[in-house]
Amino acid sequence: MRDVLLTVVRGLGFGSVYALLAVSFVIIYKSSKVVSFAQPALMLAGAVLVSYLAGPVGFYLAVPLAAIAIAMLGWGLERTTIRPMIGRPVFVVAIITLGLDIAIRVVVNVFIGPDVRNVGDPWGLSTVDVLGLPVQERYIAMAVVLLVVGAGLFAFFRYSRYGLAMRASSLDQETALVQGVPVGSMTALAWAMAAGIAAVAGAFVGAGGGVDQSTWVIALKALPAIIIGGLDSIGGAVVGGLLVGLVESFFATYQGEYLPFLGQNFSLVSPYVLLLVVLLVRPYGLFGTREVERV
Numbered sequence: 510m511r512d513v514l515l516t517v518v519r520g521l522g523f524g525s526v527y528a529l530l531a532v533s534f535v536i537i538y539k540s541s542k543v544v545s546f547a548q549p550a551l552m553l554a555g556a557v558l559v560s561y562l563a564g565p566v567g568f569y570l571a572v573p574l575a576a577i578a579i580a581m582l583g584w585g586l587e588r589t590t591i592r593p594m595i596g597r598p599v600f601v602v603a604i605i606t607l608g609l610d611i612a613i614r615v616v617v618n619v620f621i622g623p624d625v626r627n628v629g630d631p632w633g634l635s636t637v638d639v640l641g642l643p644v645q646e647r648y649i650a651m652a653v654v655l656l657v658v659g660a661g662l663f664a665f666f667r668y669s670r671y672g673l674a675m676r677a678s679s680l681d682q683e684t685a686l687v688q689g690v691p692v693g694s695m696t697a698l699a700w701a702m703a704a705g706i707a708a709v710a711g712a713f714v715g716a717g718g719g720v721d722q723s724t725w726v727i728a729l730k731a732l733p734a735i736i737i738g739g740l741d742s743i744g745g746a747v748v749g750g751l752l753v754g755l756v757e758s759f760f761a762t763y764q765g766e767y768l769p770f771l772g773q774n775f776s777l778v779s780p781y782v783l784l785l786v787v788l789l790v791r792p793y794g795l796f797g798t799r800e801v802e803r804v
Contacts, residue, residue, distance in 0.1 A: 514642055516762045517755065522648025524754020525655040529710035530731035531738065531746035532662065533703040538740050539679040540699035543599055547586065547606040548707050549728035550613035555579045555708020556628055556720045557620050563629025571629065572712045576705040583704025587697045595693075610725075618722045628715035647716040654713065658706060659747055666743075675699060679741075730757075733784035739797025748795060753780040 530552060537545040555575050562571035586609060594602045632646035639649075666672040677685040678695040685692055707728075714720065714727050734753045738745025761776035768775070793799050 511642065512762070515644075516758050518642065518644050518648055520755035520758030521751060522645065522651045522754070523758065524751035525648075525651040526710050526713050526727075526750075527730050527734050527753050528655055528747045528750025529658060529706055529713070530728050531734040531750045532658070532743055533707040533710070534731055534735045535738075535740065535743050535746045536699050536703040536706070538735075539743075540675060540696045541591070541602070543591075543602045543606065544735075544740070545606045545700075545703065546603065547609040547613065548703065548731070549725040550610040550617065551579055551583060551704045551707040552711035552714065552728045553720065553725045554582070554613055554617050554711070555704075556711030556715045556724065557617050557626060558708070559712045560626040560628045560715070560720065561620070568629045568631055568712075572709060575712065576708045579708035580701040580705035584697050584701040586704075587700035591696070591700070592693065614722075614725060621720065621722050625719040625721045626715070627719045628712055630712070630716040632716060634717050645717070647713070650716070651713050654709065655747070658709070659743075662743060671695070671698060730780055733780040735794075737784055737787045737794055739794030741798050742794070742796035745794055745796030752783065756780060756783045 530548060533548050533551075534544060537543060537548075558575040558578060559568070559571045562574055566574065590605055590609060591602060594605060630647065630650075632650060635646050636643040637646055637649070638644075664672075666676055674685070674690045675695045675698065677688065677690050678692045682692045685695075710728075711720070711724075714724060730753055731750065734749035735746050736749070737752060738747070738749030756779050757776050760779040764771055764775050764779075765773070787795065791797075
């Protein structure tokens, strides 16, 4: 039972990071119906920036500063590369975001170098006793940050003027424009928010082990999370991310003992197996909006 609980804690910890990344994908998708493949690079850029800032200003100040800087980068990317593509097919814009991902990673890799960069987190692999279980402090921090970001986004979209405008833009851009909503500005704001959240996730991806030039691959686990939860649901992204973390953790712990025929490192593909199962039952994801087209 103890091992099961530790597996759950580990899964929820990493799942919290996947959930943050998934939320960053969903925010952009809700505003423009585009899946931004630039998020892995923005996550990596945030982690590397934290690694440089943590020394002079400390980790706790480095994370928000990096989030703001990467948010500004996201805003600039939308203004300079995405905005001119308005009216073009969605897949064209998606390919452009893929190009942005590659370009950003090429630049960021110069600052990473050949070695692993420590993000300067204060926890490392330290543990605390929680109900008799040795829980790593970084897992607690990951979960707390997810709760804070999730609550902040809920309040933003529910009560703030800009949040309501973004919701209106995501539902029907033409109607929103008629009502005086600056749809273009809302899309830029969505990119800035998504980039900032990706940067925060990057800081926690590097917690305990640091980041290198291959760390961006971790962000790809957010893709099954957003599809499982539903492409247009922020709550679904959180649930999907946590499910992916739990499934990966359980397979990593028990698959070698109970399902050895699946081979080594099956936990790396287990999120995609979960994705396939969910899509067979719920093609639009657990919380996604079912679209009906009249012909």
